[in-house]
Amino acid sequence: MYNLPTNTKKWQFDIFLKKIFKKKTDAPFAQLLINVHPLPLFHVKSPIFLFYSASVRQGIVDSVKRALGDQKVKSVVICGQNGVFCGGADIREFGRQMSGPPLVPMIHDIEAANKPVVAAIEGSALGGGLELALGCHYRISHSKAKLGLPEVTLGLLPAAGGTQRLPRLIGVPAALNLITTGRHVTAAEALQLGILDHVTEHNTVDVAVKFALSVTGESLDGRRISSFSCAPLSDLDSLFEEAMLKVRGAARGAIAPVACVQAVRAAATLPYAQGMEREKELMATLFHSGQARALQYFFFAQRAVGRWSTPSGARWDTSQPRPVRKAAVIGLGTMGRGITVALAQAGLSVVAVETHAKQLMEAKKAVPSMLKRGAVRGGTTIEPDSITYSETVQAVADVDLVIEAVFEDMALKEKVFQQLSIVCKPDTLLCTNTSSLDVDHLASQTRHPELVVGMHFFAPAHVMKLLEVVYGRRSSPAAVATAMQLGKKMGKVSVAVGNCRGFAGNRMLKRYLEQAFFLLEEGATPELVDRALEEFGFPMGVFRMSDLSGLDVGWRVRKADGLADTSLTGTSARVRQGCRYSPLGDLLCEHGRFGQKTGRGWYQYDKPGGRVAKSDPWLHNFLDEYRARHGLVPRCIDQQEVLERCLFVLINEGFQILEEGIAAGPEDIDAIYVFGYGWPRHRGGPMFYADMVGLERVVERLERYHQAHPNVPYLQPSGLLRRLVANGSPPIHKWRNVIKNRNSQL
Numbered sequence: 001m002y003n004l005p006t007n008t009k010k011w012q013f014d015i016f017l018k019k020i021f022k023k024k025t026d027a028p029f030a031q032l033l034i035n036v037h038p039l040p041l042f043h044v045k046s047p048i049f050l051f052y053s054a055s056v057r058q059g060i061v062d063s064v065k066r067a068l069g070d071q072k073v074k075s076v077v078i079c080g081q082n083g084v085f086c087g088g089a090d091i092r093e094f095g096r097q098m099s100g101p102p103l104v105p106m107i108h109d110i111e112a113a114n115k116p117v118v119a120a121i122e123g124s125a126l127g128g129g130l131e132l133a134l135g136c137h138y139r140i141s142h143s144k145a146k147l148g149l150p151e152v153t154l155g156l157l158p159a160a161g162g163t164q165r166l167p168r169l170i171g172v173p174a175a176l177n178l179i180t181t182g183r184h185v186t187a188a189e190a191l192q193l194g195i196l197d198h199v200t201e202h203n204t205v206d207v208a209v210k211f212a213l214s215v216t217g218e219s220l221d222g223r224r225i226s227s228f229s230c231a232p233l234s235d236l237d238s239l240f241e242e243a244m245l246k247v248r249g250a251a252r253g254a255i256a257p258v259a260c261v262q263a264v265r266a267a268a269t270l271p272y273a274q275g276m277e278r279e280k281e282l283m284a285t286l287f288h289s290g291q292a293r294a295l296q297y298f299f300f301a302q303r304a305v306g307r308w309s310t311p312s313g314a315r316w317d318t319s320q321p322r323p324v325r326k327a328a329v330i331g332l333g334t335m336g337r338g339i340t341v342a343l344a345q346a347g348l349s350v351v352a353v354e355t356h357a358k359q360l361m362e363a364k365k366a367v368p369s370m371l372k373r374g375a376v377r378g379g380t381t382i383e384p385d386s387i388t389y390s391e392t393v394q395a396v397a398d399v400d401l402v403i404e405a406v407f408e409d410m411a412l413k414e415k416v417f418q419q420l421s422i423v424c425k426p427d428t429l430l431c432t433n434t435s436s437l438d439v440d441h442l443a444s445q446t447r448h449p450e451l452v453v454g455m456h457f458f459a460p461a462h463v464m465k466l467l468e469v470v471y472g473r474r475s476s477p478a479a480v481a482t483a484m485q486l487g488k489k490m491g492k493v494s495v496a497v498g499n500c501r502g503f504a505g506n507r508m509l510k511r512y513l514e515q516a517f518f519l520l521e522e523g524a525t526p527e528l529v530d531r532a533l534e535e536f537g538f539p540m541g542v543f544r545m546s547d548l549s550g551l552d553v554g555w556r557v558r559k560a561d562g563l564a565d566t567s568l569t570g571t572s573a574r575v576r577q578g579c580r581y582s583p584l585g586d587l588l589c590e591h592g593r594f595g596q597k598t599g600r601g602w603y604q605y606d607k608p609g610g611r612v613a614k615s616d617p618w619l620h621n622f623l624d625e626y627r628a629r630h631g632l633v634p635r636c637i638d639q640q641e642v643l644e645r646c647l648f649v650l651i652n653e654g655f656q657i658l659e660e661g662i663a664a665g666p667e668d669i670d671a672i673y674v675f676g677y678g679w680p681r682h683r684g685g686p687m688f689y690a691d692m693v694g695l696e697r698v699v700e701r702l703e704r705y706h707q708a709h710p711n712v713p714y715l716q717p718s719g720l721l722r723r724l725v726a727n728g729s730p731p732i733h734k735w736r737n738v739i740k741n742r743n744s745q746l
């Protein structure tokens, strides 16, 4: 028998070698099965994933060496354990001193082996996991496995030969697509692309072992991908130019996708060894970059928000969600339709209620076509009868959960909640899709306030990933857990936040918008402000974004709050409740300029509903006249001031939100901003950005701007921000300790 060097110590890599004898053969014809055990992870995740840690890599190196050096071993199968091949590098190792054998020579040695090496892929082969498989001579996968090179999403590139082998295997265009997007592909697609040699429904390791035995002794000359040349293409230059434009457009300012294109270009134009050098050089520019840090932080942040908690002690792991099979949506405007689609796509049976006959008729046409488009995009099918429509609220009598999405008007919502409280089963969860109104007040209109939570969707609700789940003072842990779980089922990133005006996202946005208006008053133009924000990485600057979402929305809210009063003149026109106020947005609305929908807003469009923003001389005259009327002397404002004023004030509000316990941690705020407000992911989110810039600097700049504008109270650094600086500006993952200490003193 072959000796099994087994060491199965918990928390340590262990390796398991198994000799597989060819049936009924006297000769000790052996197959080596390298089975790398995964490191167990902390949480209740199943199955357990295998990530390359230093010890895992050492294990593979040692066992491959052993297998290749053993004359009795004729071929090798590499597989994972517990149904997972390899999820790639252990990201947590990146921030530390790297140790253990590097991947590149390890994979090179596997490819150079003179015995066939077969990858048996189950679960995932991602990142370095797929790169290892690409170094093998054959790849056999289970039909349910997912494959991909997601390094770009972590601010890196596949630097273990992935950028050089994949284009050689599947061609430059397909490789560019996979490497620059980082998307995961199914085994079926991977087979079609040519990444896999065979896909099975059966036990993958058994199939791979059988296959490995069948190819023993065959020539491996045509199996080493590094020896391939990329399939020739007629116009390489324009292909790469196009690819570069695409990645630059998709994530402004992100450096990893650009480096990925450059690395694939090296594969297409250079011999393999030189291509590998280029891959290494490019990786060196990325590995310690701020963007890589931000993206890796964000990878864990988006998982952290699932481990929610509330100040009352409710938690993700102790609160039991209720089953929701049938849900209802009240109000079929834009939001209601999107929510109906999202619920149906999640497999729920939906009752869609709209009391206005015309709106109901329109929704009955719009919702099925939205569903159809979604099904085509996602390659799924939707049960056509999963949605029933009704003109009356009585139709929701037997549902498990209701999402109210009527017009943003408290009196109307109060009425709906009073009705629902009578019509629904006593244990039905009542949710409101308000974007800023008081969830506690709505709860007080019902018989079971503990069953009321906010579910704040973002338009379009069936597309946008973010869902703010707003718990009120009396919301039960089960109600919060149910809404969080339902969000997940709908494919959303659900973030639990407390109840306050605007919750977390819109509350911070308000400060950002105000600063943008003030900058216009002081001499900036919408073009200048938008350019600064877009160069920072936002897909759209604040003014282009406002034109898209409609200026009348905010105007209505300001009117309801008693702020939008354009009859005021002189100094009082620019002051509300003792603080500086800019009526610019209100004035624009009074001119009928609601943004894209009216063809005029902060920019002009070729027609109502037009999408291409053009600079508008009318607007510039309007700003000149406004400044002259108020005695404001325009000054030169640079991009740095735009960024600091708009972003630092938003960040400052984020600290205030953390201090008040509205959000449990900085990760929650960052997830909200990246998934709901277009904050560039490669900048990690506003709170991570503050950490990167340095908390002291944020305080110093805020103080300076506050001195210059003393009537803007929100420019004064928040108490938590000051306390963090006083505590030596700890890194972001330690902020919760400072927040906790503060809360316990209270």
Ligand SMILES: CCC/C=C/C(=O)SCCNC(=O)CCNC(=O)[C@H](O)C(C)(C)COP(=O)([O-])OP(=O)([O-])OC[C@H]1O[C@@H](n2cnc3c(N)ncnc32)[C@H](O)[C@@H]1OP(=O)([O-])[O-]
Residues within 6 Å of the ligand: 041, 042, 043, 044, 045, 049, 051, 087, 088, 089, 090, 091, 092, 103, 124, 126, 127, 128, 129, 150, 151, 154, 157, 158, 159, 160, 300, 303, 304
């Ligand atoms: C030269 C270098 C070249 C190589 C570069 C690379 O390979 S770059 C890497 C390329 N690879 C990737 O980018 C793969 C990234 N991973 C994934 O895409 C998914 O995790 C999955 C598809 C593997 C499983 O999805 P799922 O929804 O079923 O599960 P889940 O997502 O909830 O994760 C479960 C737990 O595992 C944790 N964790 C996950 N991955 C890693 C990791 N690599 N490391 C460490 N930890 C990781 C995750 O935080 C979570 O922990 P928590 O919060 O419970 O404490």
